[in-house]
Amino acid sequence: MEPLIEVRGLRFRYPDGTLALDGVDFVLRPGETVALLGPNGSGKTTFVLHLNGLLAGEGLVTVCGLPVAKPNLPAVRRKVGVVFQDADEQLFMPTVLEDVCYGPLNLGLSPEEARAAAEWALAQVGIAHARDKAPYHLSAGEKRRVALAGVLAMRPEILVLDEPGTFLDPPGRRALVEVLSGLPQAKLIVTHDVWFARALATRAVFFEQGRIVCDGLLEVVLVHYCWDLSARSGTVLDSGG
Amino acid sequence: MHHAVVDRWSSGHSLLHARDGRVKVLVCLGFLAAVATTPRLTALYAAGYGLAALAAVMVARLPLGALLVRAAVVLPFSGTFALVSLLAGDSPRAVALLAKSYLSAVAVLILVGSTPLPTILRSLERLRAPRLVVLVVQFLYRYLFVISEQAQHMRLAALSRGGWRFRSAAGAIAVLFARSYARAEGVHRAMLARGFQGHLTLLAPVRADWRDGLLLAGGWALIAFLRWGLEGVWSR
Numbered sequence: 001m002e003p004l005i006e007v008r009g010l011r012f013r014y015p016d017g018t019l020a021l022d023g024v025d026f027v028l029r030p031g032e033t034v035a036l037l038g039p040n041g042s043g044k045t046t047f048v049l050h051l052n053g054l055l056a057g058e059g060l061v062t063v064c065g066l067p068v069a070k071p072n073l074p075a076v077r078r079k080v081g082v083v084f085q086d087a088d089e090q091l092f093m094p095t096v097l098e099d100v101c102y103g104p105l106n107l108g109l110s111p112e113e114a115r116a117a118a119e120w121a122l123a124q125v126g127i128a129h130a131r132d133k134a135p136y137h138l139s140a141g142e143k144r145r146v147a148l149a150g151v152l153a154m155r156p157e158i159l160v161l162d163e164p165g166t167f168l169d170p171p172g173r174r175a176l177v178e179v180l181s182g183l184p185q186a187k188l189i190v191t192h193d194v195w196f197a198r199a200l201a202t203r204a205v206f207f208e209q210g211r212i213v214c215d216g217l218l219e220v221v222l223v224h225y226c227w228d229l230s231a232r233s234g235t236v237l238d239s240g241g
Numbered sequence: 242m243h244h245a246v247v248d249r250w251s252s253g254h255s256l257l258h259a260r261d262g263r264v265k266v267l268v269c270l271g272f273l274a275a276v277a278t279t280p281r282l283t284a285l286y287a288a289g290y291g292l293a294a295l296a297a298v299m300v301a302r303l304p305l306g307a308l309l310v311r312a313a314v315v316l317p318f319s320g321t322f323a324l325v326s327l328l329a330g331d332s333p334r335a336v337a338l339l340a341k342s343y344l345s346a347v348a349v350l351i352l353v354g355s356t357p358l359p360t361i362l363r364s365l366e367r368l369r370a371p372r373l374v375v376l377v378v379q380f381l382y383r384y385l386f387v388i389s390e391q392a393q394h395m396r397l398a399a400l401s402r403g404g405w406r407f408r409s410a411a412g413a414i415a416v417l418f419a420r421s422y423a424r425a426e427g428v429h430r431a432m433l434a435r436g437f438q439g440h441l442t443l444l445a446p447v448r449a450d451w452r453d454g455l456l457l458a459g460g461w462a463l464i465a466f467l468r469w470g471l472e473g474v475w476s477r
Contacts, residue, residue, distance in 0.1 A: 054430050074436060082434045088390075089427040090435075093359070095252075106436030134248070150435060 003027045004158050004186050005051060005063055005080075012046060012057030020046040021057055022210035028158065033187040035197035035218055037227055038207030044190045045085070047207070048160050051188075052080040064157060078107060081156030081185075085163040087143035091135035096122070096146050099135055103154040114153075121153035122146075125179050141172030145179065152183070159185045165193040194228050247311075250303055250354035257301035257355045261453040262364030268460035269352040275468040276344050282337040285475055287344070289467040294347050301355040308354065312346035319343075358382050366440065376439070384428070388421040395420075 005028040012021040020043045028034060036044045049055040053068045053076055061068040063076045084090050093099035097118055104114035122128040125145040130138060135146060144164065151159065164180070165173045177199040180187065191197050197204065197218060204221040206214040214221050222228045251258075257265070272290070279286050298305050319342035323335040353361065358379075365375050395413055 049430070052434055054433060074438070077434060077436050082431075084427070084431050084434070086427060089424065090431040092428060092432070098359075102442075103435035105442035106438060154435065 001029055002065065003029050005188075006060070007047075007050070007062075008060040010047070010050060010057055010059035010061060012050065012055060014046075020210055021050075024059070024210070024212055026205065026212060026215075028186055028188065030186055031184075032203060033189065033201045035201035035204040036188060036190045036207065037192075037197065037204050037221060037225070042207040043210040044207050045162055046210075048082065048162060048188065048190055051158075051160060052077045052082055054082075074107075078154055079157045080160060081151035081154055081158070082160045083144075083148050083151050083162065083164060085166060085190075087140070087147040088136075090147040090150060091143060093135070095131070096127075096133050096135055096138070097131040099146065100150045100153050103150055107154060117153040117155070118149070121149040124152055124183070125149045126175075139172075140167040141169070141175065144168060144172070144176060148176075148179070157185060159183065159187045160190075161187065162190045163192070164189065165191060165196045194222060197222075246307070247350075247353055248357070251357045253302065253355075255300060255302045255355065257297065257351075259452075260355075260456050261449040262356050262360040263368055264449060264453045264457045264460075265352055265356055266361065266364045266368060267457060268464070269348050271461050271464045272348045273345050275464045276341050276348075279341075279468060281333070282340050283472075285472065286467070287340050289471050290344050293463060293467060294344065294351065297351050298347075301351060303351065303354045308347065308350050312343055312350050315342045315346040372440070384421065384425045388417065391421050391424060392417055 005026065007024055007026040010021050010024040010026075011019070013019050022043075024043070024047060026047075036047070038044050046055065050057060050061055050068070051063065053070075053073045056068075063079050066072045066076055066079075068076050091099050093102055097115070100118035100121055101111075101114040104117045105111070109117065119128065119131070122131055125148050127142060127145045127149065130142060130146070135143060138146065144167075148161075148164075159180075161180070164176060168176060173193075173196060177196065180200055187200065189197065189200060201218050203216065204214075204218040205212045206221050206225055206227075214224060272293070276282075276290055295305075298308060316339065319338050323338040326332075326335040326338060356364075362375050362379050365378075366372070392413075395417060399413065
């Protein structure tokens with residue numbers, strides 16, 4: 001099967017000299033959900049920003065067979081929907097509906113089509129009731145859903161979520177997992193939240209100092225890097241008791 | 242968030258809210274030009290312009306008191322020039338300066354309070370305002386909120402650590418700039434990710450009907466009368 005995303009030898013250095021990505025190889029196939037794990041500053045978010053051309057490093061990145069390069073950017077950004085870590089950065093129109101319409105209108109849809117796409121996306125994430133509200137009046141969980149709807153309305157083939165669980169209370173996280181697991185797209189999830197990763201992904205890659213050092217089953221990766229907080233604190237409690 | 246007051250006004254419903262953005266922009270510009278070019282802004286002129294503005298506030302059902310207070314934000318700026326005129330011994334000019342700037346601010350507030358900003362920007366675009374100017378206003382508007390929010394957060398953080406003094410405020414401005422810059426980059430990135438290609442496309446298309454034509458003709462006629470006809474009629 002042709003991969004949705006293929007990355008070969010990706011290197012990226014920030015203007016201040018920090019080498020953020022140091023030869024990353026990665027493949028995402030249709031229907032997969034992959035958790036991107038790794039310590040802070042290991043390059044996960046930088047990697048994700050290359051997938052729709054927001055950053056451009058050395059190496060090869062293709063999305064659905066299209067190289068991520070300037071002439072292809074509109075098409076690539078339509079295929080890869082990125083939900084950013086901070087929903088406040090994503091929501092900027094005066095009302096929820098207008099914000100969700102923003103992407104479809106940029107794609108060149110007519111106002112009627114954009115409105116229909118937005119209504120559909122808002123219903124998908126279960127927040128149609130907030131359509132006329134101002135985004136800054138919503139709770140963190142609602143904002144996250146609206147941000148997700150704003151991306152879904154563009155009908156992407158790949159969803160990229162950067163720390164989707166942050167700022168959410170446990171019911172909010174559970175609700176978001178339910179919404180996400182119902183979506184057919186292939187997903188890449190950047191997260192520190194093991195519970196979140198377990199709920200959605202079976203495969204994981206582990207980033208360390210700008211490289212993918214492990215790629216495989218989520219459980220194997222978690223154990224190999226002692227990335228499961230509950231397991232460790234369990235041992236501490238046992239030895240203490 | 243309290244920054245949203247004007248946004249809230251502009252999303253209201255009234256006869257004026259329902260009018261085409263371009264017409265409102267044109268009438269507002271006409272008003273500004275008339276006020277600015279009135280050679281001697283006597284009490285008669287000021288009353289004429291003031292009453293016209295008051296009528297618009299009534300039609301738009303905007304809160305008069307709050308609007309008048311907000312319009313006063315221009316006074317410190319024009320006040321500086323007024324002071325210079327006053328010191329030069331030209332007190333009528335000083336008063337006229339203040340009155341003109343205040344009336345202009347009221348007019349702009351009525352426009353902004355009765356028209357959502359994206360609509361104003363789209364109207365300016367349709368009226369062939371330079372694209373760059375429209376873009377700058379658009380981003381200014383977006384990032385203004387980003388910066389004010391950031392400043393509020395920093396103020397709270399400083400207060401919770403025991404104080405917000407002038408010196409810490411001065412240092413905080415530098416940090417505020419850096420943080421706002423980073424945040425603005427984040428916003429811009431998020432806009433690009435959703436296909437932003439340089440201009441804001443609006444959900445509701447800009448469309449004018451006979452009522453908009455009426456507003457344009459009536460508005461300009463009234464302004465022209467206030468500017469050139471009022472004094473003659475009054476002195477007769």
